[in-house]
Amino acid sequence: MKQKAINVLTIISLASVTLVLLPLFLENSPWPLSARNYLELHGVGDSGAINLVSAIYLGFRVFDTLGETIVLLTAVSGTIGVLTRAGAVLAEGYDTSGTPALTEQEKKVIMDDHTFTLAGEKRRSHALRTHLLEVVTGVLGPVVLLFGFYLMLYGHLSPGGGFQGGVVTASGIIFLALGNRIGAKNPLIRASVLDRIEAAAFLLLILASLSGILMGRGFFGNPLQDVTAIPAGYIILLNGIIGLKVGAGIGFLCIAMVGREIS
Amino acid sequence: MTIMLLVLMLGLSIFMLVSRDLLFGIIALSAVSLLSALLFYLQQAPDVAITEAAVGAGVSTVVFIGIIRYTERKDRDP
Numbered sequence: 505m506k507q508k509a510i511n512v513l514t515i516i517s518l519a520s521v522t523l524v525l526l527p528l529f530l531e532n533s534p535w536p537l538s539a540r541n542y543l544e545l546h547g548v549g550d551s552g553a554i555n556l557v558s559a560i561y562l563g564f565r566v567f568d569t570l571g572e573t574i575v576l577l578t579a580v581s582g583t584i585g586v587l588t589r590a591g592a593v594l595a596e597g598y599d600t601s602g603t604p605a606l607t608e609q610e611k612k613v614i615m616d617d618h619t620f621t622l623a624g625e626k627r628r629s630h631a632l633r634t635h636l637l638e639v640v641t642g643v644l645g646p647v648v649l650l651f652g653f654y655l656m657l658y659g660h661l662s663p664g665g666g667f668q669g670g671v672v673t674a675s676g677i678i679f680l681a682l683g684n685r686i687g688a689k690n691p692l693i694r695a696s697v698l699d700r701i702e703a704a705a706f707l708l709l710i711l712a713s714l715s716g717i718l719m720g721r722g723f724f725g726n727p728l729q730d731v732t733a734i735p736a737g738y739i740i741l742l743n744g745i746i747g748l749k750v751g752a753g754i755g756f757l758c759i760a761m762v763g764r765e766i767s
Numbered sequence: 768m769t770i771m772l773l774v775l776m777l778g779l780s781i782f783m784l785v786s787r788d789l790l791f792g793i794i795a796l797s798a799v800s801l802l803s804a805l806l807f808y809l810q811q812a813p814d815v816a817i818t819e820a821a822v823g824a825g826v827s828t829v830v831f832i833g834i835i836r837y838t839e840r841k842d843r844d845p
Contacts, residue, residue: 507787511785514784514785555814557814558814663814663816663817664814664817665814667818668814668821671818671825671826672821675825675826678826678829758826758830761833761834762829
């Protein structure tokens, strides 16, 4: 009965959203063209980036990017704050009688590491996981990481950029964590290391944003504007820093949420 | 092509909302993300397509599947 009411509510809300959005799709007024025309004429010359998307979010609209990185930093801080408390709450009231009791050795291992980073035999919660997954993700992980760095560093030339490269890097970190071999201690999949990388990248971003002031250009001013050899140098730098920050931040979120053991 | 993708996404979204198993819902959500990444690519927005594929189909699916480990089944199959 309750399910039926939810279904009816779903259909009603979908219908109302359609009713509101349909006039927007059907209207025929022309798009404003002035910003587009300016970017088409001056975008590449002003910023040096062939990919105009990265020229916009790291040159013309860089304050939006700063806001987004602050949002991510807040999300990571909130996750740390909530999860350190929630671990105890989740453990209570959860039926663990079906699982075998842990030996002292296993308890020590679980206390030391997140379960996500353990070798397959030691994970209690992943009893159905086969070696197939571990082998495939372990091999694919470094390749995905490399692709993420490629997206970051070539974001000014081809589709990609800091955020895109960062999330692909985070996927690579998850792959590495899933495919962790027995006894391997990869520092890249430890939550504490990722947390520090993220904080350091944010500090670097602030320093890079202030560096233009020394050249008399103002906050987020391009200090390399007069260096004609690498016109997009500042965009490459910002892309790299943002990619590191997003990759470490989202990787941290996933490992902190998924790799937690109920014990 | 666009219409076909949109209809598929709509169907998958409705299935995601009404499915009784959380895991099926998450897989449907991931498929919606993948299809929308394809749609973005066809609309000549490859930057957005990369983000959507990595975040929507990759990272958020991992987080959701990790989270439903904490849930229990309240009702048996009808």
